[in-house]
Amino acid sequence: VEASIPEPQRAAWKKYSAKEFTTPDEFEQAVVKHIETTLARSLFNCDEAAAYSGTALAFRDRLVIEWNRTQQQQTLADQKRVYYLSLEFLMGRALDNAMLNVGMKDVARKGLSELGFRMEDIVSQERDAALGNGGLGRLAACFLDSLATLNYPAWGYALRYKYGIFRQEIIDGYQVEVPDYWLDFNPWEFPRHDVTVDVQFYGNVRKYMDESGKQVSVWENGEIVTAVAYDAPVPGYGTRTTNNLRLWSSKASHGEFDFTKFNSGEYEASVADQQRAETISAVLYPNDSLERGKELRLKQQYFWCAASLYDIVRRFKKSKKAWKDFPNQVAIQLNDTHPTLAIPELQRILIDQEGLEWDEAWSIVQSTFGYTNHTVLPEALEKWSVPLIQHLLPRHLQIIYDINLNFLQYVERNFPKERDMLSRVSIIEESNPKMVRMAYLALIGSHKVNGVAELHSDLIKTTIFKDFVKIYGPDKFTNVTNGITPRRWLHQANPRLSELIASKLGSYDYLRDLTLLHKIEAYVDDKEFRKAFQDIKYANKARLAAYTLEVQGIKVNPKALFDIQVKRIHEYKRQQLNIFGVIHRYLELKAMSPKDRNKVQPRVSFFGGKAAPGYWMAKTVIHLINQVSKVINADKEIGDLLKVVFLEDYNVSKAEIIIPASDISEHISTAGTEASGTSNMKFVLNGGLVIGTCDGANIEITREVGEDNIFLFGNLSEDVEDLRHQHFYGDFKLDPMLQKVFDTIKSGMFGDAGQFSALVNSIVEHGDYYLVSDDFKSYIDTQKLIDEAYKDQEAWLTKTITSVSRMGFFSSDRCIDEYAEMIWNVEPLTPPKQNGA
Ligand code: 4GP
Known part of the structure; x- marks a missing residue:
């Protein structure tokens, strides 16, 4: 050139x-x-x-x-690239x-x-660039950091939501959602007005025979919306590789403004098309495992998939390679089912536009895609109604039906005796209306399916995808345990700890190879190192205390045990278990003599997280936390022995202040419900211990740090089903300590008890689906163990240092190398040494 x-x-x-x-x-x-x-x-x-x-x-x-x-x-x-399709990228701040x-x-x-x-x-x-809800979006952001750091040629694709996730305000103890105008000034993005894609919706399919007698389908008469690319550079750590995150923004295809309408006095109509088009990339659905079925969301999904695939295919075609080489040049990872429409879309491009035969096209599609599942919660498994897809994407519906037909014929041939399996595995659910099961489509259209922690990857094979393991064999399924980038979650969030570790290891190399951390275990008895480590933890707690005073107006003592639970608010994550535990602690303190009280370990319970706007129960939990906080913090008799803080508007930049300040953090989901969790890893890496259930990555954290260095409690995932069954059919016995907590709530101590009755009744009357009562005693007992353990500050320090040194496994670099090898089959591309343009 x-x-x-x-x-x-x-x-x-x-x-x-x-x-x-x-x-x-x-x-x-x-x-x-x-x-x-x-x-x-x-x-x-x-x-x-x-x-x-x-x-x-x-x-x-x-x-x-x-x-x-x-x-x-x-x-x-011109080597193979990875395209990571994720509706969410929770990038946080970019400058630091x-x-x-x-x-x-x-x-x-x-x-x-x-x-x-x-x-x-x-x-x-x-x-913050808050283009995400929670774990899934932050994982995507950590992956981009690792991909660039490890020099993999990789692009992220997402939508440029004009309003990221809502900002959370707490007013009178209630969550109120306000818009986040994050784009008012965003120096990190480059509008690419020359990179646009016209995306079609609605319309009809016309079929005809061409001269050679081949059936041709044309999707026509639709409505066009234009996607405009906005690029953000993603720098790797300690390398010159800088990858790209491309966000699509929507605009009307024929310009923003209709002069004719304006001139004839139709002022509003003159901009209406533009507004309608813009809506597509206006908001991120505040969704986290709940609330679906919005037509606009399906539109978003297709808009993003179509624009991204057009872009990917355009790049491939420039290389003039044969189509069979497509999977050797392109790996597309589907981050959950949100981008599943990319599968029928690629098939459509190949057969309708490029003229490939169905089978050849389908084999390219399957070799190109990989699918990551992030949850087994039934309500989070996306389904779209057939009439809706028919209306919005008529050609895709036909293709989905054909994919399904081929698949079911294959199943029938191979499992002739299992006829009822057909309806179980069909992409189309025979309900009224019929529904398209996106997870099945994603699975069938991909060559690998992975879960995000060992337990979770096992669970998907024995529950939601059991039949498919039989159909495809176990090799289609794999596990990649999640990880976190140590650059942001240690070096950036906790610079002093990062520096201390570097001073012992002789360099910052461990930030690129986190397994080197194991070498600091040699310093676990080193007096000077211990002192420095402890001072850093104290300083981080003091920083959070100062922040809490400044922002929430609550004074907390950094010498108290800091107990933190920050994550999306959801019943399965069980913030309610935590706050009931706090009430229980308060009642115990109140019942003690002043002399006994003085022996108690002072504690601050921090909470943070957003509830989906339509998730009433989660919002009730937030309200309860705030009401309890008001009562306890005002109780002079209790003083510093117990404080409760709800940190408003939890996000990535706040996490960077909060996470390094924990003594203990809570990861207490009902066993079998939290796919992995990633904040658990961040907390331990920053010298905090974990109280957790045997769930998600807690199990692997335990394997790495050792059972003595983590506080596990509660029922195991294999027992959950039986317990639920018992609740329903046997007699449900409420834990007596929990009963007392409920009595207190009912007494009105935390305000009008009616406000909390649905929450209490979900446990007392409606089967306690999340096993709060079953786990309550062991939770409280474990908290007592923590109080005791914390009194021995030296032993506690040993636990935390040991744990940090054993966290090497949880780097997202390790994940990315695993994806590259097991799923994508891509190689890194090392940048040249000098600026040799
Ligand atoms: C989350 C899972 O709930 C969490 O356990 C996991 O660590 C994270 O994905 C990354 O894999 N799922 C979601 C979601 O955020 O929206 O389903």
Whole structure:
């Protein structure tokens, strides 16, 4: 390519091509230039927000240089790429991450200070990119970090929600949702007005025979909405590889504004089309395992899948390779069932547009896709009604029926005696209306299906996908236990701990190979190391205490045991078990003599998390926590012995403050319901211990850190079904301690008891589906053990240091290498050493 450009042009271009700053002076120059010219501000009106913008733009320039180089290199190398399709990417803030990943934070700190600003103030100006609900979205963000760090050619594809997830306000103890205007200023994205895709909806399918006698299907007369690409660079840590996250935004296909309508006085109608089109990428469904069946959501899913596939196919076609090579060039990972429509869409492109035969096309499709399941909760398994798909995507429905027909014929041939299996495994559920089971379509259209922790991967094989294991054999199914990026969740969130570890290991190499952490176990008895480790934990607790005072107006003592549960609010995650436990603790404290009380371990219980706006029960739990917090925190007699805090609007940047501050964190789902959990890993990596059930990745954390270093309790997943059955058919006995808690709630101590009756009744009268009562005693007993254990600060410290040193397994780098090897079959592409454009 280069050779085709005349030498003088090349020389001029090279001479003036953008340079990266490397010194504080150069950094300052870049910042000031952006503040003065890009932002049109000056020394005299540069506030922290402007300084943030200038800094972000300076770093963005740096990332873009690397981004361009990486993309060029990847295009030239022409090797297989990974495309990670996820409706959610919970990226959090980008500036701090960019500074650390390119290794320029100290340079920037010095530069900013010379310009009169403090790094911490600047970093905290940034809004979170909150394009996700919870674990699934944050996992996707950790994966992008690892993919870039490990130099895999990879792109993420998602939607550019104009309003990310809602901001949570707590008003009178209730969650109130307000919009998140995160795009007001977002320096990290590049609008690509030249990269657009027209996506069709509705319309009809016309069939005819062509001259050769072949049936052709044409999908026509639909409504077109245009997808516009917005790119965000994703820098790897300690490497020049900078990958791409492409977000699609929707707009009307024929422009925003209808002059004719406007001129004839139809002012509202003149912009109506644009508004209708824009709605598609307006909101992220605050969904977390609940609430589905919105037509708009299906529209979003198709819009995103169609635009992404068009883009992927366009890139492939440039290489002029044969279609059979498609799976050698492209691996597409479906993050849960949300992108399942990509399967019939690729089949449609191949047979309707590219003229391939069905079987050849289908084998390409199956070799291209992999599907990750993130939950076994029945209500989270997506289904869409056949009439809805028929209306919105008529050609896709035909293809889905054909996929199903071929599949069922295969099953019939191979399992002729098991006729009732056919209706169980059919993609179409014969209900009224008929429904398309997206998980089955995803599974059938992929070559590998994985769960996200060992227990979960076993469970999907024995429950929701049992028949499919029989049909396809066990090799189609695999496990990749989740992981987290140590860059954000240790180095960025807990810089002092990161530095301490580096000082012992001699370098920061462990951030790229987390298994090296095991070497710090040698320092577990080292007095100086222990002291430093303990001081860091205390400082992190003091930081959270200061934050709690500033934001929530609640004073907590950093010397107390910090007990933290932060995650989406959901009955299966059992924040209700935690708050009932807190009430129980309060009642016990109140019943004690002052003398006995003084022996009790002081504790602060922190909660944080959002409830889906339509999930009434979860919202009730938030309300109860806030009411209990009000009563207990005001009780002078109890004072610092017990405080309860609900941290408003939990998100990634807040997690970075909260997680390093825990002594104990709670991962207490009903056994068998939490697929993995990832915050459990973050807490332990930051020197906190876990109270948890035998669920998800808690089990593997226990395997790694040792049983003595974790507090497990509760019933096992294999017993859950029996217990539920007993609740329903036998006589349900409420735990007597829990009874007392309910009596207290009913007494009105925490406000009008009527507000909490549905919550209490779900346990007392409606079968206690989540086994709160069954696990209550063992939960309380385990909390007592924790109080006792915490009193022996030396032993506790030993546990925490030991645990940190054994967390190497949980790096998302390990996950990505496993996906690359077992599912994607892709190789890394190491960037050239020097800036050799
Ligand atoms: C979550 C699971 O609930 C969580 O256990 C897991 O760690 C995470 O995915 C990442 O695999 N699922 C969701 C969801 O967030 O929306 O289903």
